[in-house]
Amino acid sequence: MLSYEGQPYDPVSFNWDIINNSGTVWSLGMGINDRVYYLTPSGLNYYDIDGGYNPFN
Secondary structure (H helix, E strand, C coil), X not given: XXXXXXXXXXXXXXXXXXXXXXXXXXXXXXXXXXXXXEEECCEEEXXXXXXXXXXXX
16 A cells, blocks of 8 residues: 655655555455455455554554
8 A cells, every 4th residue: 555745746755555465466446435445366355544653454
């Protein structure tokens, strides 16, 4: 997941964080209410994004 400081169109800095490193992710999608869906060989899963230092529940 990408996080950044500053404006999205002109970030001061940015960082990529691993959401899931225990298998293959075929597809990612953003849903309503800040929910990230990811499709794996075992099925469809999701993470809810929350504001703060560690936004993943």
